[in-house]
Amino acid sequence: MPSKKLKTLTAIAIAAVLAIAGEARAAYDYVDISNPSLRKIPMAVSDFKTQPPDRAALGREGGELLEKNLDFTGYFSMIPEGRFPADPSAMGLTEAEIDFKIWTRAGAELLVTGLARVDSEIVELELRLFDTVKGSLLVGKRYRGWHKDMERMIRRFCGEIIHALTGEWGFFNSRIAFVSNGAGNKEIYTCDFDGANVRQVTHQKSIALFPAWSPDGRRLAYTAYGRGRPEIYIQPLDGRQGAIVSKKGINSTPVWVPGQSQMAATFSFDGDQDIYMFTEGGQITRRLTEQWGIDTSPAWSPDGSRMAFVSDRSGSPQIYIREMAGGIRRLTFSGGYNTQPAWSPRGDQIAYSSMEGGQINIYVTDLDGRRPRRLTAGGRSNESPSWSPDGSMIVFSSNREGPFRIYVMTAHGTDQRRLLSLPGEQTGPAWSPRMSETQQ
Amino acid sequence: MSRALRVTAVLMLFFAPMFLVSCAKKAVTPGPENIYEQSPVAGQPDRMAPGGGLPGEQSYQAGGTDSYDLQERQRSDAMRQEILATKSAFEDEDIYFEFDSSALTSRAQAKLRDKAMWLQRYPSVSVIIEGHCDERGTSEYNLALGDRRAEGVKNYLVNLGVSPARMVNISYGEERPKDPGQNEAAWARNRRAHLVVE
Numbered sequence: 001m002p003s004k005k006l007k008t009l010t011a012i013a014i015a016a017v018l019a020i021a022g023e024a025r026a027a028y029d030y031v032d033i034s035n036p037s038l039r040k041i042p043m044a045v046s047d048f049k050t051q052p053p054d055r056a057a058l059g060r061e062g063g064e065l066l067e068k069n070l071d072f073t074g075y076f077s078m079i080p081e082g083r084f085p086a087d088p089s090a091m092g093l094t095e096a097e098i099d100f101k102i103w104t105r106a107g108a109e110l111l112v113t114g115l116a117r118v119d120s121e122i123v124e125l126e127l128r129l130f131d132t133v134k135g136s137l138l139v140g141k142r143y144r145g146w147h148k149d150m151e152r153m154i155r156r157f158c159g160e161i162i163h164a165l166t167g168e169w170g171f172f173n174s175r176i177a178f179v180s181n182g183a184g185n186k187e188i189y190t191c192d193f194d195g196a197n198v199r200q201v202t203h204q205k206s207i208a209l210f211p212a213w214s215p216d217g218r219r220l221a222y223t224a225y226g227r228g229r230p231e232i233y234i235q236p237l238d239g240r241q242g243a244i245v246s247k248k249g250i251n252s253t254p255v256w257v258p259g260q261s262q263m264a265a266t267f268s269f270d271g272d273q274d275i276y277m278f279t280e281g282g283q284i285t286r287r288l289t290e291q292w293g294i295d296t297s298p299a300w301s302p303d304g305s306r307m308a309f310v311s312d313r314s315g316s317p318q319i320y321i322r323e324m325a326g327g328i329r330r331l332t333f334s335g336g337y338n339t340q341p342a343w344s345p346r347g348d349q350i351a352y353s354s355m356e357g358g359q360i361n362i363y364v365t366d367l368d369g370r371r372p373r374r375l376t377a378g379g380r381s382n383e384s385p386s387w388s389p390d391g392s393m394i395v396f397s398s399n400r401e402g403p404f405r406i407y408v409m410t411a412h413g414t415d416q417r418r419l420l421s422l423p424g425e426q427t428g429p430a431w432s433p434r435m436s437e438t439q440q
Numbered sequence: 441m442s443r444a445l446r447v448t449a450v451l452m453l454f455f456a457p458m459f460l461v462s463c464a465k466k467a468v469t470p471g472p473e474n475i476y477e478q479s480p481v482a483g484q485p486d487r488m489a490p491g492g493g494l495p496g497e498q499s500y501q502a503g504g505t506d507s508y509d510l511q512e513r514q515r516s517d518a519m520r521q522e523i524l525a526t527k528s529a530f531e532d533e534d535i536y537f538e539f540d541s542s543a544l545t546s547r548a549q550a551k552l553r554d555k556a557m558w559l560q561r562y563p564s565v566s567v568i569i570e571g572h573c574d575e576r577g578t579s580e581y582n583l584a585l586g587d588r589r590a591e592g593v594k595n596y597l598v599n600l601g602v603s604p605a606r607m608v609n610i611s612y613g614e615e616r617p618k619d620p621g622q623n624e625a626a627w628a629r630n631r632r633a634h635l636v637v638e
Contacts, residue, residue: 339577355577355578
């Protein structure tokens, strides 16, 4: 185990990033991710040229991985290789060597070129993103690493591309936690943002629910019935010993509070379901709801100044916002069953699920609550929204194809697709924060 | 202490006939009084005499002879047999709720009065009150709603004199439906509080 860790660290050290000379600073005006009428930018991603040239298979794999990762964002429409105006293997890689006009005529407004220098152990990648209309380099980087780390290097460059185009760092270093009953009981699993590398996290053999990520992405908190009743588990993902927070009654919907080493959750030890703040050692430091009735599902604004939550104080479940420094106001007024608030990473929107006529759909609203927009349709249920760390996408669960599965869409509701196909049903997804390279 | 015991004894005297009535549906044609007299448990009030004390008190006063201990053991064996015989009828009778509600309907209250009598009759018994919801709605809210249902049942039983120390709530939310169906009838069966004898 320690030797494996050491090896990983060495690989990271080797994957040093060098900016390629001539890089221009983009003005972030290519993709406005807050614009609902988002237009997909036509993009061409070429296979990587290779040195030596007989490693073309690796170059093709690299190009495909890069295209697949970028395509996931929903920002681009990818020009198929058959419409490429030039053979990438015969083409130059730098600004001076590329005839941008033939690419714009082929419809491509962005072009990615790659070079892979390959030896028996190490791959060195030289990757560039061009604006074909302006004929200029937007971002270029060089990476070195083990062969097995090629996708990580490519994902890092995808992060650079998204940063150059949007000003955000994307989600290429993130994972998604979810609940699956594929092994007979509801257990918590994680996967990469794109559904790859599924790992089982819990082996409770009972019921595990409501996964939440720690701010550093190294731990998960969740509710599980491992000892016969709903208790909160705080579990490090590196296999170290975790902790259990258990009060009389329910111990439910744990989350970390931004900017504090504290958590919030729903307890009912005094007979009423209320939200409390507590230390990771389980010591309650603050009661956050007082009203008689159900108060649950805390969701914090990114700056930690406000908390959205669900309450039935009006007679039906609705979403409320509590200012940490002040009062409580109601956010949702349309629909008789609004639950599962999720605060956007930019802080300006709240996603939630709303049940009407037996169907549950995902809505997004500004903080004034006046213009809720429905993002999903179809199936009996689209629920449990969770934002990607850059706020550009939302993961959710839906039974639109029969059993509950995990789906993703852009934050505007476009490009809805299934993330995973696993045995059993998958529910309750939670998108992680951006993680550092060592956590991948 | 002795006052509390006396209250319990009075409650038992009060509730025992009602319980017997509610359990007597299988008997052929008995009037309530007859059942009370003929039932093997009808002798129980006698055991509390003299002075309205419980057997435990008597035993203490009598200093605990061998013959009394034997009698006592036979009684508690009989009690255990009785609990075993009536337990499943107690457990099988669930308390049902309206959608998104933890309010006790009048029918639910009637069932809980029966359950309180049974619990009063067997003071050694502890129960788990499971709160359940139907699959509609969302699981976070339903876990809280199930807890509220269990808590409502517990409070009602406490008001009928059952000690809260004998009851523990566990909410399962929508995670353990009794009926896997996806229709009104199945949902109605799943919105329940289920009492389990520990």
